[in-house]
Amino acid sequence: MPATSSPDGPATGDPLADLHDALLAWLPTQRWFPAKGRQVVGLRTVAHSVVSTPEESPRVEHAVIGVSFADTSGGAEERYQLVLGAQSGPPAEVEHAVIGRRPGPDGRDEVVYDGLADGRISRLVLSLIVENQTRGPLRFVAEPDTEAPIVGPGRPLIGEQSNSSVIYGERAIMKLFRRATAGLNPDLELHRALRRQGSREVAPLLGAVEGELDGEPMTVAMLQGYASNSADGWSMALASVRDLLAEADLRADEVGGDFAGEAHRIGKTVAAVHLELAAALGTHPLDARAASEVEAWMLDRLERSAAAVPGVAEQRDAIAEVLRGVTAAEPSTLQRIHGDLHLGQELRTPTGWLVIDFEGEPSKSLADRVRPDSPMRDVAAMLRSFDYAAFHQLAEWEQSADDPDPQLERRAQEWADRNRSAFCDGYAEVSGTDPRDAPELLRAYELDKAVYEVLYETRNRPSWVSIPLRSMRRLLTPAGRGER
Numbered sequence: 001m002p003a004t005s006s007p008d009g010p011a012t013g014d015p016l017a018d019l020h021d022a023l024l025a026w027l028p029t030q031r032w033f034p035a036k037g038r039q040v041v042g043l044r045t046v047a048h049s050v051v052s053t054p055e056e057s058p059r060v061e062h063a064v065i066g067v068s069f070a071d072t073s074g075g076a077e078e079r080y081q082l083v084l085g086a087q088s089g090p091p092a093e094v095e096h097a098v099i100g101r102r103p104g105p106d107g108r109d110e111v112v113y114d115g116l117a118d119g120r121i122s123r124l125v126l127s128l129i130v131e132n133q134t135r136g137p138l139r140f141v142a143e144p145d146t147e148a149p150i151v152g153p154g155r156p157l158i159g160e161q162s163n164s165s166v167i168y169g170e171r172a173i174m175k176l177f178r179r180a181t182a183g184l185n186p187d188l189e190l191h192r193a194l195r196r197q198g199s200r201e202v203a204p205l206l207g208a209v210e211g212e213l214d215g216e217p218m219t220v221a222m223l224q225g226y227a228s229n230s231a232d233g234w235s236m237a238l239a240s241v242r243d244l245l246a247e248a249d250l251r252a253d254e255v256g257g258d259f260a261g262e263a264h265r266i267g268k269t270v271a272a273v274h275l276e277l278a279a280a281l282g283t284h285p286l287d288a289r290a291a292s293e294v295e296a297w298m299l300d301r302l303e304r305s306a307a308a309v310p311g312v313a314e315q316r317d318a319i320a321e322v323l324r325g326v327t328a329a330e331p332s333t334l335q336r337i338h339g340d341l342h343l344g345q346e347l348r349t350p351t352g353w354l355v356i357d358f359e360g361e362p363s364k365s366l367a368d369r370v371r372p373d374s375p376m377r378d379v380a381a382m383l384r385s386f387d388y389a390a391f392h393q394l395a396e397w398e399q400s401a402d403d404p405d406p407q408l409e410r411r412a413q414e415w416a417d418r419n420r421s422a423f424c425d426g427y428a429e430v431s432g433t434d435p436r437d438a439p440e441l442l443r444a445y446e447l448d449k450a451v452y453e454v455l456y457e458t459r460n461r462p463s464w465v466s467i468p469l470r471s472m473r474r475l476l477t478p479a480g481r482g483e484r
C-alpha cells in the first residue's frame with residue numbers, strides 16, 4: 001500500500017520505510033537521477049512487489065518510488081523504478097551497489113542493493129522474459145518470432161546513461177527505464193513499430209517487462225539485440241575533430257580522421273528511419289493550425305529557459321522572432337520522430353549505422369514525447385550535435401585559457417559545416433527532401449534545441465554551457481543562418 005514519508009522521519013506502512021534515509025543518500029549518487037542538488041522533501045513507495053519466489057535467492061523486489069522536491073509546487077513528485085536485491089550476506093561483487101541495511105523477514109539484518117549489479121538477478125530477469133512468465137504485477141514477454149538469447153548473467157553497462165542497462169554476453173542488452181511513467185514507453189512503442197517495417201536501422205527488439213502504474217500499463221524494461229563491435233557517433237566524431245585541431249595546416253577533408261563520409265551515411269540512416277516511422281504510424285499535415293501549436297511549445301520552452309539562464313533572457317525577443325519562423329514556413333508534415341537525436345544515439349556497426357534510444361527528451365512529459373512533430377526536429381538536433389562535437393574540445397580548453405584562439409575556432413566551424421552539409425546531403429538522398437530547402441523551419445528547430453541545451457547544460461554540465469550559447473548567438477546573426 002502506498003505510504004508517504006519525509007526526510008524528517010520514515011512512515012509506517014511503507015514497505016521501504018527502513019531504507020528511507022539510505023535511499024535519500026544513494027539517489028543523488030546515481031547518474032540516472034537527474035535531480036542532483038535539489039532539496040528532497042518527501043519520499044514514498046508508490047508500488048512494491050517481490051519478484052522472486054521463496055525458493056530463489058537473493059530476494060528480488062521491484063519498486064516505484066515517488067520523490068518530491070522543495071522547488072515543485074503543488075506536491076508534484078517524480079517517480080523512479082528500482083530493482084532491489086536483498087540478502088543477509090551478498091557477494092563482494094555487489095559491494096559498490098549497496099544501498100543500506102534493514103531487518104529482513106526473519107528479523108535478522110539484511111543488505112539491500114541495486115539489483116542490476118548482481119548477475120544472478122539479471123539472469124533471473126532474462127530467463128523470465130524468455131519463458132514469458134508473470135510474477136505478481138510484472139509481465140515478462142518475449143517478442144514473438146525472435147531468437148531467444150542464451151540465458152546467463154548480465155554485465156552492467158557503465159557510463160553516461162539516463163537509464164540502467166545490462167549486457168548479456170554481447171548478444172542482448174536490457175534497459176531498465178528509471179523514470180516511471182504510466183503508459184507505453186515510446187522507446188518500446190517505436191522499436192515495435194520499426195520492427196513491423198523490417199527496419200535495419202534499429203537493433204532488433206527481443207522482449208520487454210511490463211507492469212502497471214495508476215491503473216495503466218507501464219513499461220518497466222526493454223530487451224534488444226546487442227550490436228557488438230560498434231562505436232558510437234559521438235566518440236568517432238570527437239576523434240575526427242581532435243585529428244583536425246592537431247594538424248595546424250590541413251583542412252577537414254585532408255586529415256586522416258575525416259568524418260564526412262560517416263555524416264553522410266548517418267543522414268541516410270535518419271531519413272530511412274523517418275520513412276519507416278511514417279509508413280508504420282502515419283503522417284499529419286503541418287498546416288497553419290499545427291504550426292501555431294508547435295510555435296507555442298517552442299515559446300513556452302523559451303520562457304522556462306529564460307527564467308533560469310540570464311544569457312537566454314537577454315536574447316529572449318530575438319529568439320522568439322526566429323522561433324516564429326515555424327508558422328511562416330511552407331506547409332509540410334508531422335509524424336512520429338525520434339525526438340532526442342544526437343551523435344551518441346547513433347552506433348556504427350561493421351555494416352552500417354543503428355539509431356538507438358527512442359525515448360525522446362527526458363524532461364518532457366509522456367504526452368509531449370509521443371506527440372507527432374516535424375522530422376525537422378531530428379534533423380536540427382543532429383546539426384546541433386555536429387556543432388557540439390566541433391566545439392567541445394575548444395570549450396574544454398577555454399576553461400583554462402584566457403582567450404579563445406580564433407584560428408582554432410575557424411577550424412572547428414569548418415569541421416561543423418562540412419559534416420552538417422554531408423548529413424543533409426545524405427538525408428536528402430534517401431528522403432527526397434533537402435532540409436536546407438526550408439531554412440526558416442530548420443533554423444527555428446535548431447534554435448529551439450539550442451535553447452533546451454542551454455538549460456540542460458546549466459543543470460547538468462555547467463562547464464559545457466558555452467557550446468550551445470555560442471550556437472545560439474550564431475543562429476541569431478544573419479551570417480550564421482545559411483546552411484549551404
Ligand SMILES: Nc1ncnc2c1ncn2[C@@H]1O[C@H](COP(=O)(O)OP(=O)(O)O)[C@@H](O)[C@H]1O
Pocket residue numbers: 157160161162163164165173175203224225226227228230232344345347356357359
Ligand atoms: N543495441 C545496442 N547495442 C550495443 N550497444 C547499445 C545498444 N543499445 C544501447 N547501447 C549502448 O548503451 C548506451 C545507453 O543506451 P541508451 O539507449 O542511450 O540508454 P539511456 O536511455 O540510458 O541513455 C549507448 O550509449 C550504447 O553505448
Ligand SMILES: O=P(O)(O)O[C@H]1O[C@H](CO)[C@@H](O[C@H]2O[C@H](CO)[C@@H](O)[C@H](O)[C@H]2O)[C@H](O)[C@H]1O
Pocket residue numbers: 160161162234340341342343344357360361362381384385386388389453456
Ligand atoms: O541521451 P539522452 O537521451 O539522455 O539526452 C540528453 O543528454 C544528452 C547528452 O548526453 C544531450 O545531448 C547534448 O550533448 C551531446 C553531447 O554529449 C550532444 O551531442 C547533443 O547534440 C546535445 O544536445 C541531450 O540534449 C539530452 O536530452
